[in-house]
Amino acid sequence: MLRKVNLIIACALVVLSCKEHTKDQTLADSSITETKRPNIIYIMADDLTTQAISAYGGIYKDIAPTPNIDRIAKNGMLFQDVLCTNAICGPSRAAILTGNYSNKNGYYKNESGGKFDASQWTFPQEFQKNGYQTSMFGKWHLGTEPKGFDVFKYHNSAGQQGHYWDPVYNENGVDVKEKGYSTNLSTNFALNWLETGRKKDAPFLMVLQYKAPHRPWEPDHKYETLWDDIEMPYPATFNDDYKGRELTAGDTEMTMDYLSRRDMKLEEPADLKGAEKLKWAFYGAKPGELVQPEGMTNEEGKKWRYQRYIKDYLACVKSVDDNIGRVLDYLDKNGLTDNTVIVLTSDQGFYLGDHGFFDKRFIYEESLRMPFMVKYPKLVKPGTVNKDIITNIDFAPTLLDLANIKTNQKMQGDSFKSILAGKTPKDWQQAMYYHYYEFPYWHHVQPHYGIRTQKYTLAHFYYNIDVWELYDLEKDPHEMNNIINDPQYTNVIQDLKSQLKDLMVKYDDNKSLADFRTITDTDFGAIVDKKDDETSVRDILNQ
Missing domain, CATH: 3.40.720.10 (Alkaline Phosphatase, subunit A)
Incomplete structure (x- = not known):
């Protein structure tokens, strides 16, 4: 009789153990599933x-x-x-x-x-x-x-x-x-x-920026x-003369001429403080302020910078x-x-x-x-x-x-x-819509919107000019030749402008040029409430 009782207890323990093992295994499987994400x-x-x-x-x-x-x-x-x-x-x-x-x-x-x-x-x-x-x-x-x-x-x-x-x-x-x-x-x-x-x-999701x-x-x-x-090599377009793009690419403040003393890591005078310190460091960021060693020609200075x-x-x-x-x-x-x-x-x-x-x-x-x-x-x-x-x-x-x-x-x-x-996917996008709004600070780049396909880029610069540009990326991958007035591309331009309009509607950005200019002109505020040595640079340069 005692042996029978012991056998029953043993069986019960085995069943209980199996149940606990199943429970633990379920939890483990759940954990595995979670970590497999x-x-x-x-x-x-x-x-x-x-x-x-x-x-x-x-x-x-x-x-x-x-x-x-x-x-x-x-x-x-x-x-x-x-x-x-x-x-x-x-x-x-x-x-x-x-x-x-x-x-x-x-x-x-x-x-x-x-x-x-x-x-x-x-x-x-x-x-x-x-x-x-x-x-x-x-x-x-x-x-x-x-x-x-x-x-x-x-x-x-x-x-x-x-x-x-x-x-x-x-x-x-x-x-x-x-x-x-x-x-x-x-x-x-x-x-x-x-x-x-x-x-x-x-x-986990980790963002490292x-x-x-x-x-x-x-x-x-x-x-x-x-x-x-x-001597580092120079890009093929380093000496771009902006022909046909004088009012856009040719009218910016982001050429080698606009690199500052701070950019060039020149030694700063020890006694400068506050606004004077900033003025010295950012000299070169305004028109007519070339930073280069004395005696250099403009071309030599450009390469030096x-x-x-x-x-x-x-x-x-x-x-x-x-x-x-x-x-x-x-x-x-x-x-x-x-x-x-x-x-x-x-x-x-x-x-x-x-x-x-x-x-x-x-x-x-x-x-x-x-x-x-x-x-x-x-x-x-x-x-x-x-x-x-x-x-x-x-x-x-x-x-x-x-x-x-x-x-x-x-x-x-x-x-x-x-x-x-x-x-x-067969219906994957064949073109994209682009829109840049900021002007004139920083770098004096005209606001513009446009369309980019795998073969063409068409853009409209609109703030205080009215300029269209077209580039054939297969024939002109460096985008040196604005072909907007080339009669061979008349049909291409019409098609691209139609696609561009559709994209502007699709992305709910089909506003008037006046509305776009208002966005550019609107002061939405500063990124931070308290100015520090960097956020006040624009004010210093504009004095």
Whole structure:
């Protein structure tokens, strides 16, 4: 009898144990399912351009290679035709966050553009709502505190532009001054969060946004003299004479003639303070203020300024590349690579002496095209290249789609997840709409809107001029010949103008020119309430 009782108890314990094991296994399976949702690391450098990334080729690829950025392209998909809807820092960031054009998200300009409307939906909020751990490190530059992030630490000096050295960060609402070089620091914060700040059993979205290589292009000390003994090559369009584009490309303040003493890293007199200090540093940013050694001709001075500029810019990119390598290495060492989506991009392109320019803003290729690459082993075939037209309003819906997050939020952009899988939808967009509003500060670039197809760019410059430009990108990839008055293109122009009108209606931006000019003229406020040494520069220069 005792043996029978013991047998019954033993069987009961086995059944109970099996039930507990099943319960534990269910929880484990649930955890596995949760962790199989992909992690996403979105990396965006400021003013990084395709010409500075060796995976895209170009004249600097052997002199200043970017091996770690290239690792993303080599093991993922490199995009050749990702385009910016408004090629300037803040508005591009707003478009990326909301999936909407400037006229929808309300953030048109940097200068007098006010603060980004933080009450509106952004894609990180959707990730957070759907169980993702979220964090943001580096440059924000929207005049608000980030929303949708469990943790954030963003540049909060110089009008949220930040400083390269010993920068001030806003850490979850509190300003903290850090010691060191900002590109390294932002990566330190990101890696520390990956190691100790997140839970290991839930997916994460991490946004890492570098200040570099934004002006004033201050390299890490170890790279300050990296290319002192060589002469950097010059872009093919370095000596553009702007023939046929005199009122647009030829009437800007972003040529090599407008690089300042600060840009050239000239030694500042020790006794200067306040406004006088700023006037000295930014001498060169106004017409007629050429910064160059005495005795140089204009041509020699132009080349001298370019050499100092391009070496500093590429040295800043080198630090970005180093730090992206640190992130990739961390993922490899911690078994996170296979289940992590890595996105590398910029807020727009940038001119590296192309057309004699620095900066961005134009619909022209160097500023319109954004570097963009995605690595995700579970979906993206390594070493692939895509040439479809994609815009920055497409980023948000795509990231949500990759995470299998469904949302009722309306966005003007579309997901290109299927393109990442190697399948371009038959009805995918064949053209994109562009609109830039800011004038005259900074850099005196005429407001314009336009259409870009894979073969043509058509733009209308409208603020205080009425100029149309057309470029045949197959015959004239450098956009040196404005063919708007060429009778051979009459039908092409009519077709493009019709497509442009349709796009303006589609994106609800079919306003009158008077309305567009009103946006340009409207002072929406400053990005920050309290002026500091950088935000008052315009006033100093305008005295």
